[in-house]
Amino acid sequence: MNNFQRRGLLSAAGVLGVATAARAATFGNPDSPPQGAVNTKGSPQSLTDPGPKNPVLMDQFPSFQDPPATDVDGMPLFWASFNDAHKRIQNGGWAREVTQLDFAISESISGVNMRLSSGGIREMHWHQQAEWAIMLTGKCRITTLDELGRPSVEDVEAGDLWYFSPGLPHSLQGLGPDGAEFLIAFDNGMASEFNTLLLTDWVAHTPPEVLAKNFGVSADVFRNIPLKNLWIFQGKEPPALAADRQSSKVVAGAQKVVFRLASKTPDRQTRSGTVRIADSRNFPISQQVAAALVTVAPGGMRELHWHPNADEWTYFIKGCARATVFNTGPKAQTADFRPGDIGYIKRGLGHYVENTGTTELQFLEVFKADHFAEVSLSDWLTHVPPELVAQHLNIDPSTIVQFPQDRPDVVPE
CATH class of the missing domain: 2.60.120.10 (Jelly Rolls)
Known part of the structure; x- marks a missing residue:
């Protein structure tokens, strides 16, 4: 399928009302060839794994074993751990x-x-x-x-x-x-x-x-x-x-x-969590490392965002998390994290971190930089003309004003 055919099909889907809603529920991967378990209907053997395996280890990584349908292509592994x-x-x-x-x-x-x-x-x-x-x-x-x-x-x-x-x-x-x-x-x-x-x-x-x-x-x-x-x-x-x-x-x-990072007043606080930042602006000696200590309540999420000035090295202190990293290509990959695990996200790559557990999630974002910097996706989309965003995403302009504004960092607000 060439790009024009693909765009035509996606445009046609946009006017099919109920069909669009059904598609959004699973959000299958639109790329060719189709990827993800959602595409194996009628061929259950495509999902089996009869070869050697370590079930204990596999159970730690549900997003590797059964990735979201929106994951696409491959990326360098951005998960590591002190646990091993x-x-x-x-x-x-x-x-x-x-x-x-x-x-x-x-x-x-x-x-x-x-x-x-x-x-x-x-x-x-x-x-x-x-x-x-x-x-x-x-x-x-x-x-x-x-x-x-x-x-x-x-x-x-x-x-x-x-x-x-x-x-x-x-x-x-x-x-x-x-x-x-x-x-x-x-x-x-x-x-x-x-x-x-x-x-x-x-x-x-x-x-x-x-x-x-x-x-x-x-x-x-x-x-x-x-x-x-x-x-x-x-x-x-x-x-x-x-x-x-x-x-x-x-x-x-x-x-x-x-x-004293943990005891400082949060720089961002919502009902879903907090963000406390330490960099050269409030910790002057720290000229080469900036950091944020993030807490996320059960059901909450560190919002879709990216960092324009440095790679992010992430250390998970407590709780369970899932993160998806987005890159050009397109490429998108999801991984699961637990206490003692480490993530690494290249500068400028979009991502989120979601609390998938029943207790508070806490993690550190560490950067080789003199200051903390980020761009929030919702902040961007609510600070350009709504009609412009509507034409990109095929949604009603009135919906856009409902998006979180002014960079909440942890959602829902």
Whole structure:
């Protein structure tokens, strides 16, 4: 079927009243050849899967097994998960990561999920990339030093962010009674938590006489230094925050490295959910990473939208979700997400995220950008002449004024 024939059939369908309503109920794929289970009527064998399978795994992905009839063509896999990532475990905690080596589409962001026991220490280190993080559970003490020699020592808990600019040294330590678990995002898809610049490595690979000259002490002081890095190790519970700040010589003036995201007033709020944004406009140090913390009530949806300035790296904290990504071609693909899963949506590609569960859905949208930016489909369609939209979508102009306006972000309003 050529384009003119296809358009003719679609135009004819538009004037068939009841037939149009019936078609809209299933919204079968109009592309040729027809795709989706809706096209297999009369041939039930087309849907069978008699070969080897893992039913437990398959059940986690209903949209892969039985995609919506509107899905079309293929796309790079935009789903990954920490749930099937290998844990590196040491006395004091563990970490697992998803980088571009594991998740090919994820070019701009890599992620780390880390756990520290009470007193557990992620050893003093630094990265060549920016480190953005959010606390998931427990409490953690972070330390850092800026390029002007100003120290920061802070305690963070669930929903708090920290940001370490590229090249600035830092440490992390779990606090009692339950330690800490957190998510780290690096602004480079190839960055790895297992390949960082570590204090113990550098000292062990520097001549003792150089260390002595540098620190103004005897070389014998360094006789018992660790010859292998510590990475994560079990330490002693630190003293009160005020005592650590005093001993670290913390003074006023250093740029704030912590942002209390979960406790801030929502930037967008409807009866279906909230959106809280953190970027360089309200968290000035975060020059290379922007983020939004989104909650969606059961039956709600993060509206159809896209991001014009950066790819989106999405981390699912709680609840169940379904998302469809739309690209040129046309191409459209749907995937399911659960806690610990990751999504990745290229800049400018349309998408939505729907709560498919019975409890609140919460997820993070993370971007390699200095500011959060998005375009809402309903916002666009309600800010151009209604007749123009009506001619595109073959709907009555009076219907368009009923669309959500002014970017609700989470619908229904």
